[in-house]
Amino acid sequence: MLAKTFAGIVLGLPLSLAVISLAIWIWPGSSEAVVMPFYVAFFPLWVAVMAATYLFRNGARAWAWLAAANAGAFAALFAAKQLLPGL
Structure with a gap:
């Protein structure tokens, strides 16, 4: 149980940041209008990730x-920054 909790806290934070940053980066048009709403949505997303960690069978999973989700999210963010014009 403790391993799941720490996984949600330690790996949920960068995962949530990467997902929110990716959403802001690929938003069509000007992203200045959506930065604050997306950053406000960051905390509920992090809480959802932390809660979802209890659905795994054990802490190792x-x-x-x-x-793996962090690696994929940061790879997608890196690819979006390289391929899309962004901000």
Whole structure:
């Protein structure tokens, strides 16, 4: 139980940041209008990720899946920054 909690806290934070940043980056048009609403949505997303970690069977699976999700989210953010014009 403690491993799932720490996985949600430690790996949920960067995952939520990457997802929100990716959403802001690929938003069509001017992103200045959506930055604050998306950053306000960051905290509920982080709480949802932390709550979802309790759905895994054990802590090792939670760490593995969240690490893979982090790698995918940051890879998508990196690709979006390289390929899309962005801000």
